[in-house]
Amino acid sequence: MVAALDGxxxxxxxxxxxxxxxxxxxxxxDCYPVDxxxxxxxxxxxxxxxxxxxxxxxACLCDPDPLVRSQALVFxxxxxxxxxxxxxxxxxxxxxxxxxxxxxxxxxxxxxERQLLELNKPE
Numbered sequence: 001m002v003a004a005l006d007g008x009x010x011x012x013x014x015x016x017x018x019x020x021x022x023x024x025x026x027x028x029x030d031c032y033p034v035d036x037x038x039x040x041x042x043x044x045x046x047x048x049x050x051x052x053x054x055x056x057x058x059a060c061l062c063d064p065d066p067l068v069r070s071q072a073l074v075f076x077x078x079x080x081x082x083x084x085x086x087x088x089x090x091x092x093x094x095x096x097x098x099x100x101x102x103x104x105x106x107x108x109x110x111x112x113e114r115q116l117l118e119l120n121k122p123e
Contacts, residue, residue, distance in 0.1 A: 011056035
C-alpha cells in the first residue's frame with residue numbers, strides 16, 4: 001500500500017485520507033480513523049516504507065482540518081518516532097495557531113495545543 005506510493009506528497013495524501021476515516025485500510029471494528037494508519041504502520045515496522053508513512057503523518061500535523069491534526073497527534077502518542085518528534089518540536093517553537101484554542105474534535109474538553117505540548121520532547 002504505502003510502499004507502492006511514489007513520493008512524499010502521495011504518502012502524505014494517503015495518511016490524510018486515512019486520518020479522515022476515508023481510507024482503504026479502515027475496518028468496521030476501528031474506533032477512530034487513526035486505527036487504520038496504526039495498523040498499516042505496524043505491518044510496515046522496520047521498513048523504509050514505515051519511515052515514509054511517519055513522515056506523511058508528520059506532514060498532516062499542519063493540515064487545515066482539526067480532525068486530521070488530532071489523529072496525527074494520536075498517532076505520535078502511540079508510535080513516537082524521530083519524524084514526529086522533529087515536526088512537533090518545530091511546531092512548538094513556531095506559530096501554534098493551528099493548535100491554540102482549537103478543540104479536539106474527538107476529545108471534548110481538551111484542545112490540540114495541550115496535546116501538542118504533551119508530546120513535545122526537547123532534544
